[in-house]
Amino acid sequence: MPAAAGVINSETKFVLEHFGVPVPETITDGKGKKIILVDHNEVAQAVDNIKEATLMEVVDHHKIGDIQTGSPIFFHNEPVGSTATIISAMYDQCNVPITKEMAGVMISAILSDTVLFKSPTCTEKDKAEVEKLAKIIGEDYEQYGIAMLTAKSDISSKTAMDIVKGDYKHFDFAGTKAGVGQIEVMDLSVLEPRRKEILETMETVRKDEGLSFVLIMLTDVMKEASDLLFVG
Amino acid sequence: MPAAAGVINSETKFVLEHFGVPVPETITDGKGKKIILVDHNEVAQAVDNIKEATLMEVVDHHKIGDIQTGSPIFFHNEPVGSTATIISAMYDQCNVPITKEMAGVMISAILSDTVLFKSPTCTEKDKAEVEKLAKIIGEDYEQYGIAMLTAKSDISSKTAMDIVKGDYKHFDFAGTKAGVGQIEVMDLSVLEPRRKEILETMETVRKDEGLSFVLIMLTDVMKEASDLLFVG
Numbered sequence: 001m002p003a004a005a006g007v008i009n010s011e012t013k014f015v016l017e018h019f020g021v022p023v024p025e026t027i028t029d030g031k032g033k034k035i036i037l038v039d040h041n042e043v044a045q046a047v048d049n050i051k052e053a054t055l056m057e058v059v060d061h062h063k064i065g066d067i068q069t070g071s072p073i074f075f076h077n078e079p080v081g082s083t084a085t086i087i088s089a090m091y092d093q094c095n096v097p098i099t100k101e102m103a104g105v106m107i108s109a110i111l112s113d114t115v116l117f118k119s120p121t122c123t124e125k126d127k128a129e130v131e132k133l134a135k136i137i138g139e140d141y142e143q144y145g146i147a148m149l150t151a152k153s154d155i156s157s158k159t160a161m162d163i164v165k166g167d168y169k170h171f172d173f174a175g176t177k178a179g180v181g182q183i184e185v186m187d188l189s190v191l192e193p194r195r196k197e198i199l200e201t202m203e204t205v206r207k208d209e210g211l212s213f214v215l216i217m218l219t220d221v222m223k224e225a226s227d228l229l230f231v232g
Numbered sequence: 233m234p235a236a237a238g239v240i241n242s243e244t245k246f247v248l249e250h251f252g253v254p255v256p257e258t259i260t261d262g263k264g265k266k267i268i269l270v271d272h273n274e275v276a277q278a279v280d281n282i283k284e285a286t287l288m289e290v291v292d293h294h295k296i297g298d299i300q301t302g303s304p305i306f307f308h309n310e311p312v313g314s315t316a317t318i319i320s321a322m323y324d325q326c327n328v329p330i331t332k333e334m335a336g337v338m339i340s341a342i343l344s345d346t347v348l349f350k351s352p353t354c355t356e357k358d359k360a361e362v363e364k365l366a367k368i369i370g371e372d373y374e375q376y377g378i379a380m381l382t383a384k385s386d387i388s389s390k391t392a393m394d395i396v397k398g399d400y401k402h403f404d405f406a407g408t409k410a411g412v413g414q415i416e417v418m419d420l421s422v423l424e425p426r427r428k429e430i431l432e433t434m435e436t437v438r439k440d441e442g443l444s445f446v447l448i449m450l451t452d453v454m455k456e457a458s459d460l461l462f463v464g
Contacts, residue, residue, distance in 0.1 A: 063301045072294055076307070
């Protein structure tokens with residue numbers, strides 16, 4: 001059973017609808033479950049009680065974390081732009097045909113993770129898998145990727161709080177507590193009319209969470225440029 | 233550069249001589265070195281100062297240990313009988329031809345780790361890689377494997393201390409400290425005339441190391457049977 005460890009965002013929703021794939025079940029507690037970790041290999045990032053789950057496999061592209069097992073398992077980590085690149089290659093290694101739905105989900109993950117090949121983590125292997133998957137879905141991957149990233153960056157339905165908290169983490173800089181967030185848009189100008197509202201929300205968050213400052217990075221994925229909003 | 237983390241035993245010596253492969257350099261300190269860990273992924277089993285080395289890759293078939301990295305690396309672990317099975321399959325995945333020397337080293341590792349396919353950890357993948365590598369070395373793998381295991385179990389040139397300390401570890405059973413060793417032979421009867429000498433050496437080791445007991449497991453690899461020698 002595919003399962004998500006958190007809430008589905010607007011980009012994932014677009015992808016699942018585009019390829020007619022049902023929304024996976026969300027699980028939050030690993031206790032007693034058999035689990036394959038995908039795209040993470042750290043206890044802190046996994047579902048609750050991961051140590052009480054039976055870990056079956058790990059497939060990831062991040063640094064090696066603190067997952068340990070009591071017996072040998074399949075654990076494959078590779079420094080490429082997306083875990084979906086590794087999984088797509090595994091289908092070929094195991095001679096398993098890729099359905100249009102799976103190709104759609106995987107090409108979306110690679111294009112999202114590598115921001116249409118613009119990310120510094122993007123490798124030739126990511127590009128090769130996208131070319132392969134594009135033939136299966138029968139679509140131009142650049143056109144599709146831009147549509148997907150546009151869905152991701154559609155902020156019209158989002159509240160200022162959604163924007164601030166969409167990709168938000170707490171940091172502790174030698175005792176100075178801060179909140180840092182990021183939002184990616186196709187064009188920074190869409191955020192301009194909402195700047196005041198976002199700054200006010202940031203100040204509310206800063207006070208409520210007892211932080212020294214809150215910083216939100218506004219990133220234009222097409223121009224590869226960022227603006228910073230700061231309160232504190 | 234291939235490197236060994238310890239002293240070369242009589243089995244490894246046989247393999248390297250048989251295929252004309254030079255003895256690899258032995259390293260004991262990882263500080264400042266670039267290292268690919270093969271067949272282990274635990275800090276305690278690695279060379280000294282492994283945390284001050286740059287870890288480049290890990291290829292293993294054991295349980296997942298406590299190795300962590302600061303950035304993404306290639307880390308491949310698979311529950312098969314030998315790490316050489318994984319590496320042999322990687323040659324094909326990467327379309328790299330296998331030389332006779334490398335085929336010889338890898339088939340030896342698989343046959344040794346799986347004790348000629350008799351080990352419970354042996355998988356169909358191990359057998360398939362051995363069939364593939366046997367064609368490259370141009371030898372009957374069963375005949376070769378028996379010759380290799382015979383070299384491993386040739387105890388005529390070994391002192392009683394070599395036999396006791398050949399594959400020896402300390403264990404702590406809730407405060408009771410013990411030394412546990414194992415020696416594999418093709419036929420247990422070869423050890424019979426040396427039993428008294430070995431028991432005396434075990435008692436010396438027990439006293440010198442302040443242990444409660446020392447246990448040596450004598451394993452007959454062909455009959456898959458073991459005898460135990462115990463002092464304490």
